[in-house]
Amino acid sequence: MDIHKFEVFLDLAETLNFTKTAERQFTTQGNVSKQILSLESELNIRLFERSHRKIELTEVGSLLLPYVKNVVEQYHSMQGVLETYTNEHNLSLNILTIPTMINYDGFAKITEFLKLHPEFTVQLKEVESVELTYDEPNEHSDTIHFARSFQAPPKSIEWLPTEKDYFAAVLPKRHPLAAKTHLQLEELQNENFLVLGPSTNLYQPVLDLCHEAGFEPKISYKGSRIDLIINMIANDMGVAIVMEKTVKNLLKENTVLVPITPTRESYLAFTRRIGEHSLASDAFWAYLKQDSKEN
Known part of the structure; x- marks a missing residue:
């Protein structure tokens, strides 16, 4: 069903004048007549009685009028909801x-x-x-x-x-290796490692780095919160291999960040x-x- 035919029907039911409806619908009288005839054909009823000088709604046309109004109102309401949704989404x-x-x-x-x-x-x-x-x-x-x-x-x-980021080591400031400007990862092979666990995409790369350095890390903690790991390091509970830029703003006074080899680019x-x-x-x-x- 073409909703525009309903709109023309409602307009003509109000004006009862083909010329006025054509003007209000920005079309021609002939097109208004075609829309009404097409709607009548689809519904298999006669909506208007036409005479030489005037037209008027038929009994069934008057009966359908409030239902057509409701359909058109609901249609425009639906269009408004869709438009709002589309605008908000865009x-x-x-x-x-x-x-x-x-x-x-x-x-x-x-x-x-x-x-x-x-x-x-x-x-x-x-x-x-x-x-x-x-x-x-x-x-x-x-x-x-x-x-x-x-x-x-x-x-x-x-x-x-x-941007790019690289793995580095976080150590307690009192750690014997904390004063170094660069570390070989194998130097940490006897440490307790505090790691971001499998719920992150950094767990396996840290294991791979340790294996590349020739040892299996002794993992004493797996978690998902880097701030908690930094606090644990500050309390001498272990060391961590982390992405440098992730922790720069989280370091405590008694922790240090040291570049390592091997590392990996991300x-x-x-x-x-x-x-x-x-x-x-x-x-x-x-x-x-x-x-x-x-x-």
């Missing part, structure tokens, strides 16, 4: 991010973008690195991710790295699926690209 930037985002340039880029484009809003949701996949069926395809990666994503994903990057995106997503992506060219 102007909302949805980002899934690792909990430590505030320590990286990516967070500053979001705030700078919002200052330049106050018409947009941002919805940030923190999740662990291992949860940042594009496999969730309920996740909107327009969602942008900010996460750490040790390699480029698959071809179905576009990415914009914002990228902090924004990623999204290749395809069509919302106005907010495309605007933010264009901003990131332009910013990367300028820097």
Whole structure:
């Protein structure tokens, strides 16, 4: 059913004049007549009695009038809801991010973008690195991710790295090796390791580094909160291998950060699926690209 035919019917039922309805509908009298005849044919009834000088609603036309009004009102109400939803979606930037985002340039880029484009809003949701996949069926395809990666994503994903980060060691300040400017990782092989556990994407790379250095780490704690690990180190409970920029703002006075060999390079990057995106997503992506060219 063409809703416009209902709208023409309602207009003509009010004016009872083809000329006036044609003017109000920005069309011709002939087109108004065609719309009414087509509606009558679809409903298999006669809606108007036509005479040479005037028209009037038939009995069944009057009977249907309030129902047609309700259909048209509900249709426009539905259109309004859809328009509001679409506008809000297009102007909302949805980002899934690792909990430590505030320590990286990516967070500053979001705030700078919002200052330049106050018409947009941002919805940030923190999740662990291992949860940042594009496999969730309920996740909107327009969602942008900010996460750490040790390699480029698959071809179905576009990415914009914002910076690099490297593994380093955090030691208690009173540790015998704390005064060194650089450490061979094997020098820590007898230490108790406090590590970010399997719920993060840093657990296996730390194990791999230790294996590369020739030893199996003695892990005394696995957790998901880097701030808790730093506090444990400050209390001489062990050492940790962490990403340097993650902990720079979390170090205590009685802890130190020391570069290590071997280490491993990682990228902090924004990623999204290749395809069509919302106005907010495309605007933010264009901003990131332009910013990367300028820097």
